[in-house]
Amino acid sequence: xxxxxxxxxxxxxxxxxxxxxxxxxxxxxxxxxxxxxxxxxxxxxxxxxxxxxxxxxxxxxxxxxxxxxxxxxxxxxxxxxxxxxxxxxxxxxxxxxxxxxxxxxxxxxxxxxxxxxxxxxxxxxxxx
Amino acid sequence: xxxxxxxxxxxxxxxxxxxxxxxxxxxxxxxxxxxxxxxxxxxxxxxxxxxxxxxxxxxxxxxxxxxxxxxxxxxxxxxxxxxxxxxxxxxxxxxxxxxxxxxxxxxxxxxxxxxxxxxxxxxxxxxxxxxxxxxxxxxxxxxxxxxxxxxxxxxxxxxxxxxxxxxxxxxxxxxxxxxxxxxxxxxxxxxxxxxxxxxxxxxxxxxxxxxxxxxxxxxxxxxxxxxxxxxxxxxxxxxxxxxxxxxxxxxxxxxxxxxxxxxxxxxxxxxxxxxxxxxxxxxxxxxxxxxxxxxxxxxxxxxxxxxxxxxxxxxxxxxxxxxxxxxxxxxxxxxxxxxxxxxxxxxxxxxxxxxxxxxxxxxxxxxxxxxxxxxxxxxxxxxxxxxxxxxxxxxxxxxxxxxxxxxxxxxxxxxxxxxxxxxxxxxxxxxxxxxxxxxxxxxxxxxxxxxxxxxxxxxxxxxxxxxxxxxxxxxxxxxxxxxxxxxxxxxxxxxxxxxx
Numbered sequence: 001x002x003x004x005x006x007x008x009x010x011x012x013x014x015x016x017x018x019x020x021x022x023x024x025x026x027x028x029x030x031x032x033x034x035x036x037x038x039x040x041x042x043x044x045x046x047x048x049x050x051x052x053x054x055x056x057x058x059x060x061x062x063x064x065x066x067x068x069x070x071x072x073x074x075x076x077x078x079x080x081x082x083x084x085x086x087x088x089x090x091x092x093x094x095x096x097x098x099x100x101x102x103x104x105x106x107x108x109x110x111x112x113x114x115x116x117x118x119x120x121x122x123x124x125x126x127x128x
Numbered sequence: 129x130x131x132x133x134x135x136x137x138x139x140x141x142x143x144x145x146x147x148x149x150x151x152x153x154x155x156x157x158x159x160x161x162x163x164x165x166x167x168x169x170x171x172x173x174x175x176x177x178x179x180x181x182x183x184x185x186x187x188x189x190x191x192x193x194x195x196x197x198x199x200x201x202x203x204x205x206x207x208x209x210x211x212x213x214x215x216x217x218x219x220x221x222x223x224x225x226x227x228x229x230x231x232x233x234x235x236x237x238x239x240x241x242x243x244x245x246x247x248x249x250x251x252x253x254x255x256x257x258x259x260x261x262x263x264x265x266x267x268x269x270x271x272x273x274x275x276x277x278x279x280x281x282x283x284x285x286x287x288x289x290x291x292x293x294x295x296x297x298x299x300x301x302x303x304x305x306x307x308x309x310x311x312x313x314x315x316x317x318x319x320x321x322x323x324x325x326x327x328x329x330x331x332x333x334x335x336x337x338x339x340x341x342x343x344x345x346x347x348x349x350x351x352x353x354x355x356x357x358x359x360x361x362x363x364x365x366x367x368x369x370x371x372x373x374x375x376x377x378x379x380x381x382x383x384x385x386x387x388x389x390x391x392x393x394x395x396x397x398x399x400x401x402x403x404x405x406x407x408x409x410x411x412x413x414x415x416x417x418x419x420x421x422x423x424x425x426x427x428x429x430x431x432x433x434x435x436x437x438x439x440x441x442x443x444x445x446x447x448x449x450x451x452x453x454x455x456x457x458x459x460x461x462x463x464x465x466x467x468x469x470x471x472x473x474x475x476x477x478x479x480x481x482x483x484x485x486x487x488x489x490x491x492x493x494x495x496x497x498x499x500x501x502x503x504x505x506x507x508x509x510x511x512x513x514x515x516x517x518x519x520x521x522x523x524x525x526x527x528x529x530x531x532x533x534x535x536x537x538x539x540x541x542x543x544x545x546x547x548x549x550x551x552x553x554x555x556x557x558x559x560x561x562x563x564x565x566x567x568x569x570x571x572x573x574x575x576x577x578x579x580x581x582x583x584x585x586x587x588x589x590x591x592x593x594x595x596x597x598x599x600x601x602x603x604x605x606x607x608x609x610x611x612x613x614x615x616x617x618x619x620x621x622x623x624x625x626x627x628x
Binding site for chain 2: 113
């Protein structure tokens with residue numbers, strides 16, 4: 001069955017309404033995840049490329065939006081609104097951390113950091 | 129002087145000071161320092177001046193191994209019976225062993241050498257000169273891929289004229305104290321009555337005479353398989369063969385293995401990546417050099433890896449998969465996060481990644497005598513090449529760690545092929561053989577001592593990579609020549625003392 005891909009607006013509305021938060025890990029049940037999602041999408045400088053990678057990732061390793069956001073919030077970490085500079089710095093640090101600790105996924109056999117794979121998936125889900 | 133042994137009469141007996149069996153890189157390097165000296169030398173070569181199918185047939189034998197396939201011709205493909213030996217298939221690559229190759233590593237059973245690497249420093253320098261390299265590169269290079277705690281760049285030297293036969297033939301033709309007998313096959317090694325010294329080797333020629341070569345010292349330099357085979361064949365005076373009281377001859381056979389690991393997409397910086405793609409002339413060096421990547425000692429120890437080297441060759445982006453461009457762009461976006469440097473300006477660089485690694489010394493991996501005989505009625509070699517899971521796992525793990533390292537350092541990404549364990553599509557042999565007459569301190573652990581002399585025979589020495597107790601990841605040529613030069617000095621000293 002083909003998976004329904006939500007639009008960016010639907011992703012954000014979905015999160016703002018708290019729908020599906022019951023699926024998130026307890027530590028990530030925060031209404032400001034919609035803000036994190038929006039901020040991560042906004043700092044993606046090449047959304048078309050990230051969306052392509054994100055779709056390939058989701059094809060190979062389907063992961064729910066809730067799971068993606070929950071893991072990103074836990075890993076960055078996200079505990080409230082951040083400046084764009086701080087968010088990009090955390091994202092960069094986490095990507096380096098992933099590679100240092102072997103927290104990677106294979107997407108079309110390419111070794112990608114788990115964080116950048118989920119970031120790409122978030123952009124893919126929001127851009128469809 | 130060169131002599132076709134078939135032109136001699138049966139029963140001819142040559143008396144020399146030194147008899148070297150095999151005219152490949154090892155045997156000729158042993159002789160190199162003794163040319164025009166005081167001692168008479170005979171070099172016995174099975175082949176002719178160029179390969180010959182009937183002579184090569186003597187190399188046939190059975191070989192078994194998980195990377196060999198059922199109807200393999202491994203024993204023929206990895207050996208050459210001709211003046212120059214396997215050196216005629218050499219591509220000119222030279223690299224010394226790494227420091228960790230000499231050490232006993234806890235996670236690699238039976239690893240390490242019984243000599244200190246400093247003992248080979250001077251022989252390496254001379255080997256480099258002999259092979260036309262000038263100075264051998266030992267220092268790690270800081271090329272486009274910067275060194276870090278995980279991987280370092282290093283140089284692979286390329287000899288400008290990679291023909292062992294050419295290197296030696298002119299000099300040996302003029303040498304008055306050296307006689308090279310071609311088409312001459314050693315069929316037996318004869319000991320004295322006390323069975324402590326070799327007194328002669330017996331030589332058979334296809335459709336030709338039988339000869340005897342008497343000497344004061346003998347060097348076996350016939351190759352990894354043949355050195356062991358000749359020692360095992362000489363069982364008429366010692367029932368287990370020569371040097372084999374502890375059942376060590378033929379054991380610890382090793383070949384380096386190679387893996388097609390995948391591709392790298394590297395963010396563009398400048399043109400220095402070409403150093404990794406092929407051997408190029410470099411400022412200050414008189415020979416071409418190619419950059420390689422190697423896991424550091426610390427990384428090997430932490431992950432219990434075997435030593436390996438990674439070669440990266442340029443490919444078109446299409447070869448790296450449909451997502452190649454997108455992955456590079458993602459890597460650029462990720463690399464630019466939290467920095468002010470922005471994306472690199474130059475074009476990305478795509479390369480195919482091949483890893484070549486040592487195999488761990490394995491006592492069960494061995495050369496024996498088969499039941500079939502060759503045209504000279506000598507039993508053929510039978511090889512059981514045993515690799516361990518660790519040997520294969522190590523290459524795969526190193527490739528994955530390289531992918532992690534590139535990502536961590538914002539250099540690019542790696543596409544790691546799904547390498548099916550033991551698949552001959554993904555892993556292959558290299559023919560860089562070693563072991564079978566390994567060097568050891570104690571007779572129970574090997575065949576030759578640190579002077580490359582058989583532990584239990586006074587005047588029989590072995591030259592070549594068969595004495596390597598640990599192979600490392602470099603091609604064996606440079607170390608083979610260095611050890612052979614060292615052995616030549618040693619034997620020359622013995623002959624000088626005996627003459628005095």
